[in-house]
Amino acid sequence: MPRDAEPSLSERTFVTKALAEGLRVDNRKFDQCRPVSLTFGDEFGVADVSFGKTRVLARTSAEVTVPYADRPFDGVFTITSELSPMVAPSIEPNRPTETEVLLSRLLEKTVRRSGALDTESLCLIAGQKCWSVRVDLHVLNHDGNILDAACLAVIASLRHFKRPETTLDGEVLTVYTPAEREPVPLSWLHSPFCVTFSFYGEEGDIVLMDPTWLEEQLRVSSCTFSLNRHGEICQVSKLGGSAVDAPLFIQCAQTALSKSKEYTELLERKLAEDAKSRDKGGLMAELTAENDR
Amino acid sequence: MATSQVLLSPAELAYIHSSLSLRPPIRSDGRTSTQFRPLTAETGVLPGTNGSARVCFSDGTEAIVGVKAEIERTRADNEQEDQDDGAAQRQVRGDWVEIAVEIPGLRDDDASTVFLGEMLREALLGDGDFARKLWINRRFHWRLYLDILLISPPLSYPLPLLSLTTHLALLATRLPRLKSEGDEDPMFDDDWQASQFLYSQNESARPPITLLVVAIGDNVIFDPSKEELAVAESALAVSVAAAASEKVSQDQGRKLKLVSVRMVDPPSRLTPPGVPNGTSSGTGAAPAGKEGESVEGVWKAPVGGTKFAILDGIIQAVLEKGGVADEVLDGLKGVELA
Amino acid sequence: MPLDTSTYSLALLRVDGRRWNELRRLHAQIRTQAAADGSSYLEMGHTKVMCVLTGPAEQNQSQRRGQTSGGGGSARDTASINVNVMIAGFSSVDRKKRGRNDKRTQELEITIAKTFSSIVHTHLFPHSSISISLHVLSSDGSLLAALLNAATLALIDAGIPMSDYIAACTAGSTSSHSASDDSADPLLDLNTQEEQELPYLTVATLGSSDRIAVLNCESRLQVSRLEGMLVVGVDGCKQVKQILDRVIREKGVQMIREGAVDRSDTMVMDLDE
Numbered sequence: 001m002p003r004d005a006e007p008s009l010s011e012r013t014f015v016t017k018a019l020a021e022g023l024r025v026d027n028r029k030f031d032q033c034r035p036v037s038l039t040f041g042d043e044f045g046v047a048d049v050s051f052g053k054t055r056v057l058a059r060t061s062a063e064v065t066v067p068y069a070d071r072p073f074d075g076v077f078t079i080t081s082e083l084s085p086m087v088a089p090s091i092e093p094n095r096p097t098e099t100e101v102l103l104s105r106l107l108e109k110t111v112r113r114s115g116a117l118d119t120e121s122l123c124l125i126a127g128q129k130c131w132s133v134r135v136d137l138h139v140l141n142h143d144g145n146i147l148d149a150a151c152l153a154v155i156a157s158l159r160h161f162k163r164p165e166t167t168l169d170g171e172v173l174t175v176y177t178p179a180e181r182e183p184v185p186l187s188w189l190h191s192p193f194c195v196t197f198s199f200y201g202e203e204g205d206i207v208l209m210d211p212t213w214l215e216e217q218l219r220v221s222s223c224t225f226s227l228n229r230h231g232e233i234c235q236v237s238k239l240g241g242s243a244v245d246a247p248l249f250i251q252c253a254q255t256a257l258s259k260s261k262e263y264t265e266l267l268e269r270k271l272a273e274d275a276k277s278r279d280k281g282g283l284m285a286e287l288t289a290e291n292d293r
Numbered sequence: 294m295a296t297s298q299v300l301l302s303p304a305e306l307a308y309i310h311s312s313l314s315l316r317p318p319i320r321s322d323g324r325t326s327t328q329f330r331p332l333t334a335e336t337g338v339l340p341g342t343n344g345s346a347r348v349c350f351s352d353g354t355e356a357i358v359g360v361k362a363e364i365e366r367t368r369a370d371n372e373q374e375d376q377d378d379g380a381a382q383r384q385v386r387g388d389w390v391e392i393a394v395e396i397p398g399l400r401d402d403d404a405s406t407v408f409l410g411e412m413l414r415e416a417l418l419g420d421g422d423f424a425r426k427l428w429i430n431r432r433f434h435w436r437l438y439l440d441i442l443l444i445s446p447p448l449s450y451p452l453p454l455l456s457l458t459t460h461l462a463l464l465a466t467r468l469p470r471l472k473s474e475g476d477e478d479p480m481f482d483d484d485w486q487a488s489q490f491l492y493s494q495n496e497s498a499r500p501p502i503t504l505l506v507v508a509i510g511d512n513v514i515f516d517p518s519k520e521e522l523a524v525a526e527s528a529l530a531v532s533v534a535a536a537a538s539e540k541v542s543q544d545q546g547r548k549l550k551l552v553s554v555r556m557v558d559p560p561s562r563l564t565p566p567g568v569p570n571g572t573s574s575g576t577g578a579a580p581a582g583k584e585g586e587s588v589e590g591v592w593k594a595p596v597g598g599t600k601f602a603i604l605d606g607i608i609q610a611v612l613e614k615g616g617v618a619d620e621v622l623d624g625l626k627g628v629e630l631a
Numbered sequence: 632m633p634l635d636t637s638t639y640s641l642a643l644l645r646v647d648g649r650r651w652n653e654l655r656r657l658h659a660q661i662r663t664q665a666a667a668d669g670s671s672y673l674e675m676g677h678t679k680v681m682c683v684l685t686g687p688a689e690q691n692q693s694q695r696r697g698q699t700s701g702g703g704g705s706a707r708d709t710a711s712i713n714v715n716v717m718i719a720g721f722s723s724v725d726r727k728k729r730g731r732n733d734k735r736t737q738e739l740e741i742t743i744a745k746t747f748s749s750i751v752h753t754h755l756f757p758h759s760s761i762s763i764s765l766h767v768l769s770s771d772g773s774l775l776a777a778l779l780n781a782a783t784l785a786l787i788d789a790g791i792p793m794s795d796y797i798a799a800c801t802a803g804s805t806s807s808h809s810a811s812d813d814s815a816d817p818l819l820d821l822n823t824q825e826e827q828e829l830p831y832l833t834v835a836t837l838g839s840s841d842r843i844a845v846l847n848c849e850s851r852l853q854v855s856r857l858e859g860m861l862v863v864g865v866d867g868c869k870q871v872k873q874i875l876d877r878v879i880r881e882k883g884v885q886m887i888r889e890g891a892v893d894r895s896d897t898m899v900m901d902l903d904e
Contacts, residue, residue, distance in 0.1 A: 101737045108734070109849050204842075220749070223846065233857060236832065236848040239738070240745025243842035246865055250858050257854055341677075341769050342721045353666020357768065359721035393728060395717050397683070397764040440720040442766055445666045446685055 004090040007217050015218055019200050019208075026212065031255065033210035038156055038266060040274045044183065045161030049153040051210060053143035056150050058157035060135050062164075064175065067123065067130040075122020076132035079107045079154060087142045099146075106147055106237065107137070110192050110226040111154055114234035121187035124166060124173055131163060133186065144212040147224055151194035156267055160274065161186060192234040193263040195256035196224045204244040207252065209259075223249070225256035229264040301523060303567030307592035310524040314510035321520060327610065327617050329516045332457070334628045336465035344466025344491070346628075348458040352518070355444040356454050358462035364429070364479060365389075365436040387418050389427050392439045394455065397446055409452060412555055413441070413459060416501040416532035419552035423500065423534075426491055430476045435468065449519040450557070452530055456503035457625065463500040465630045466491040490630075499622060501534035501552050504611065507559065508603045513610055515617055527599040528559040531611050533618040547622065549612050556599070567592035639805055643816075646824055647676075652863065654800065654820045654870055659780070659878045661788040669789025673781040675800075676822055677771035680778055682785040686710070686761035710756035714744040716778065718767040739775060743782055746835065746844050752792040761791065772822040773801045775833045775847060780875060787879055795838035798872035799845065802864030803831035804856050815856065817863040830856075834864035839872045841865055 007015075015025055024030065034052030041048065045060030065076060081104045083091050091097055111117070122131040135154050139146055162183035165176045198219040200206040208215060216222075221241025226234040233253070238244070301309075312319045318326055330351045339345035342359040349355045394410040396403075417423050427435040439462070441455050467488040469481035482488070492498060507517045507525035514521060522528065532552040569588045611618045639645060649655070655676030664670035669684035687710050716739050720728045729736055743763070751761070763785065765778050776799035783797045803825060806815035821831050830852035835845035843865070852860075886892045 096732075096737075098741055101734055101741065105734050105738045113849065114851055227854065231854045232851050233848060233854050234851050236846055236857075238843065238846040239742040240747075240749065240845055242749045243837040243840070243844040246836075246841045246843050246861055249843065249846060249861060253854050253857050339679075339721065339768055341724070345721075349665075353664065355664060355666075357719075357766075359719060359768075361721045361726045363726065393720055395719070397715055397717065398762070438720055438726050440726075442717065442719055444681060444683060444764075444766060445664055446683070446764075448666055 004088060007214055011214065012218060015214060016200065019206055024208070025214065030207060031209050033259075034212075036152075036263075036266065038152070038270050040156070040160050040270070045157050047153050047156035047160055049149050049156065050141075051143075051145055051149045052212065053141055054145055054149050055140040056146060056153045057138045057140055058135055058150075058153035059138075060133065060157045060161040062131050062133045062161070064124065064129055064173075065132040067127060069127075072127035073123050074119040075130040077112060077117055077119050077122070077134075078132070079104070079111060079135045079137065081107055081137040081150065083139055087139045102239070103147060103150060106194065106224060106226075106235070107151060107154060109235040109237075110151055110194055111158075114190075114192055114226070116155070116188065116190055116192055116234075117158060118187040118189055124168065125171075129173060133158075133161075133163075142213060144214075144216040145196060145210050147196050148194045148210070151192075151226070152263060152267075155191050155193065156270070158186060159188060159191065159267065159271060190228040190230065190232070191264060191267065192226045192228045192232075193260045194224055194226045195259045196222055197252050197256075198222045199242065199244050204242045205248070207248065209255075223252060225253060227253075227257050227260040229261045231257055301520065301564075303565060303592035306524050306561075306564055307567055307590055309520055310509065310592065311590065313512060313514065313521065313524065316512065318509070318512045318514060320514070320518075322518065324516075326512060326514045327620075329621065329624075330518070334457070334461055334625070336461050336628060336630050343468060344462050344464075346458050346461035346465055348454060348461065350449075350454055352448055353445055354448050354451065354454055356451070356458040357442045357444060358455075358458045359440050359442075360462050360466045361438045361440075362466070362468055363436045363438070364433055367432055367434050387424065389424055389434055390414060390417060390437045390439065392417075392441065394441045394443075396443045396451070409455065410441070412452065412503065412530055412532075412553075413439075413456060415555075416456070416503050416534070416552050417459075419532065420501050420534040420536075420550075422498055422536070429471065429479050432476055433479050437466075439463075449517075450505060450522055450528075452503060452557070453505045453516060456501075456532075457621075460500050460502050461625060461628055464490075464492050464625075464628075494630075497535055497547050499535035499547070501532045502618065502621060502625075503530050503532040504617065504621070505529070505557070506531055506607050506611075508599055508607070511603065513603065513607050515610075522559060523561055523564065525559040525561050526595040527603075528557040529599070529604075529607060530555045530557050531607065533611055535622060547619070549618055551608060551612060554604075554608070559595075562594050562596070564592065564594050566594055639816075645818065647822060651805075651816045651818050652866075654867060655822070657871065657874050659784055659875065661784050661878060661882050667785075667789075669785040669787070669791070671781050671784035671788060673777055673784065675773050675777045675780070675820070677769055678773055678777045679767075679769040680774075680781045681766040681768060682778075682781040683764045683766075684761065684782075684785040684789050685764075686789070687756040687759040687791065688761075690758065690760040708757050709748075709753035710751070710759045710761050712744045712748045712751065712753070713760055713762040714740040714747075714782075715762065715764045716740050716743070716767070717764065718770065722767045722770045739778065742775065742845060742847070743778060746779065746797060747782060747786065747793075750793045750795065750797060750837070750844070751786065752794070755792060761786075761789075770823070772824075772826045773820060773833070775845070776800045776820075776835065776871075779835050779845065780871060784875060784878065795840075796872050796875055797835050797837065797844055798839070798868040798875060799833060799835035800864060800867035800871050801826075801831050801833050802860045802867060803829045804852060804860055805829065817856075817859045819863055819867045832860055832864065834861065834868055836865055836868040836872075839869045 037050045039048045048057050083100045085091050124130050135157060137150055162185050164183050165181040167174050198208045198211045199221045200219055204220055223238035225236050332348055332350050334348045336346045338347045339359050343362045344360040347357045392410045392414045394406050396406055399406050443451050467490050470487045470489055471479060472482050473480040507514050507528045509526055531554050533549055534552050535547040536550050569591045610616055658674040660672045663672045664683055667683045668686060671682045673680050716736050718729050720726050763782050779797050779799040786793060801821045803818040803821045804815050805818060830850040832848035834843060836842060837844050887894050
């Protein structure tokens with residue numbers, strides 16, 4: 001099995017020594033993130049997120065299927081996050097690595113279990129027909145912090161996605177093409193975002209945000225918070241690693257909250273910009289019934 | 294084979310093999326050929342199950358079995374057939390029992406794990422009376438889930454251990470008492486004290502046990518240890534169940550029936566052969582041209598099957614009155630049912 | 632299964648009759664398995680787990696490929712810790728079979744492996760592996776905590792050097808995530824019923840210090856409530872550590888009495904207590 005290249009001893013010593021002196025290799029502050037870019041594709045539901053060199057693409061699609069027998073009133077919602085060898089040569093297809101398991105569990109807990117998407121709204125005919133919403137996540141480049149980037153991409157993609165409009169007339173279900181009727185966005189309840197903190201030093205008291213791949217390899221432990229802008233924690237996971245002082249978590253939670261608000265703001269702004277650019281001909285304005293009289 | 298390879302040299306293998314081929318055989322732990330290793334057993338270890346048991350062998354291997362029962366609607370196609378034959382005809386199906394074997398360090402779809410589970414299932418269902426016990430009425434039946442856990446790493450071939458534990462767990466299994474009658478939807482008594490044993494104490498029927506028997510030379514050896522298994526010429530898994538006899542008389546003893554016999558591929562076939570002194574490379578001679586010829590005291594992996602006479606002898610030894618199966622069942626009878 | 636937890640405010644007693652800061656009965660044994668290098672059996676209320684540990688031993692072929700090896704450091708200079716969690720089909724009320732590839736089980740395995748690889752002095756055993764098999768016989772809440780505690784005991788039983796105990800327990804809050812009432816009490820050591828209904832987190836600390844090795848929360852809760860729950864959880868871990876320590880000491884005293892181990896001069900334990 002191919003193995004990940006490990007940072008050399010001199011790299012290790014250099015980075016950790018620099019951190020002890022309060023310096024990061026790329027001259028960022030400890031709590032400073034790399035520039036975040038978020039772009040949407042031409043299609044609805046395609047979101048491309050990059051944190052520095054880390055780049056993640058998420059694509060949402062929907063189709064009509066039969067709901068699970070045990071939950072006839074719920075739609076189907078899946079997030080697939082298979083990592084391909086494109087991410088790193090050490091990843092083999094069909095052989096889930098630790099990173100992949102943790103990534104898919106994190107998205108499961110943050111987006112699905114926290115009830116961000118109202119799955120009941122995906123139901124068309126109880127027990128017979130429902131929408132199956134599927135998010136495919138592709139990590140295009142891994143330079144650290146893929147958890148946060150992946151989560152942002154998934155949320156952005158779902159928020160941007162519009163499913164075809166349907167009507168139910170008696171027993172007849174009609175699905176309209178975008179030309180016939182304007183597609184509708186998914187019924188969305190709240191937007192949680194992941195914020196990961198990496199701990200360094202003997203005592204784990206140096207806290208870094210948005211580490212690069214090199215920094216990630218050298219951390220002693222990490223902790224991921226998922227919060228929405230209302231200050232609700234959806235998930236916290238510090239899965240092992242060196243022990244960290246308890247009060248530090250409270251500080252981290254506060255930082256995570258403000259960071260989550262930043263992400264929310266960014267997403268809302270980008271969504272608004274995107275909606276505006278799609279509205280060039282002013283078709284929507286014409287279609288509205290309101291006149292300024 | 295679920296056991297890890299035994300690390301014995303060809304010389305050691307040859308020594309064990311020749312001492313076991315003597316008449317009577319001399320076993321390294323001093324047992325007689327039909328003697329079993331001591332074991333500790335208890336039942337009712339898991340209050341959350343319908344029946345459970347835990348068995349520890351003296352070599353430290355340990356297994357836990359939990360039995361859970363669920364009510365399931367019998368599939369409609371059975372119902373149709375039953376209409377003609379009347380209520381007396383109780384259609385039973387093999388898939389009412391589900392067995393899952395968990396062995397640490399092995400995947401659950403590993404060939405040896407599946408084979409173990411299938412051998413235990415086959416023995417259970419080979420005893421036709423067993424599935425009949427799960428019949429409630431023409432529309433419903435019990436579905437039994439047997440989860441067999443090997444706690445310790447497999448130190449020897451775990452089949453006898455798992456089989457004995459399963460036997461005890463089934464003996465300790467209790468199902469709620471049926472309150473409803475006929476083909477109506479089943480209703481059960483809430484009182485666990487009123488529940489009934491799947492195998493009633495007073496009837497003589499007992500769940501099957503699977504014994505591992507090895508043949509070495511003309512000797513038949515029961516309950517082989519890991520080392521003995523490593524030199525076995527053939528290994529058999531023999532499953533025996535006690536049938537329900539009409540007249541239960543103490544002096545007559547129980548009626549045993551053979552449920553299944555299976556050949557197990559013994560690990561001895563994979564052992565490296567020894568090199569006779571005469572042909573050792575140390576003395577310069579080439580070891581070629583001696584294929585198939587056995588030299589006294591030099592280990593050679595056994596090939597071929599089991600002789601009919603030996604098979605016959607094994608079955609005789611198991612089934613005869615006061616024989617091995619009788620002895621084991623008597624021993625297990627002593628385990629208190631919680 | 633919606634559970635009526637509203638009665639809590641009347642008598643301040645929980646569904647099983649405990650008060651907010653009470654642990655369930657914690658019963659543990661070590662050296663339960665003769666054939667293993669280290670073993671333990673632990674009950675936290677109705678959650679029952681068994682741990683069997685082998686190692687440090689030579690790595691076998693499949694482990695060398697490094698499946699669930701605990702992160703940190705290159706695999707060759709330190710012992711790798713392999714964790715295998717087996718949740719028995721009969722462990723919950725309704726029988727549910729979980730495959731080996733279940734992501735939730737894998738996450739538990741990774742968490743336990745990572746926790747112990749930073750506590751155990753793995754650098755003392757290069758080229759070797761420690762495999763921990765955990766069997767869940769019955770699960771009634773606080774599963775991860777019980778698994779961590781059982782693994783700690785088994786590691787101590789095997790005599791593998793480590794810097795301190797890992798003691799774990801769960802902490803919850805009486806109000807659901809949406810309600811923002813300030814009167815909500817934190818709760819200690821939740822059972823399944825409470826876990827399904829209330830927000831909770833699992834905390835594991837290093838010995839009886841305030842340092843947290845594992846913090847896992849899967850339910851929605853207000854960020855302001857985190858601190859209160861964390862304090863209760865850390866306090867619970869201290870109680871758990873005391874109990875685990877007592878189990879080890881009692882077994883040690885018993886082994887000296889039975890003559891299994893020689894009494895050495897460096898021992899400060901008082902055998903007569």
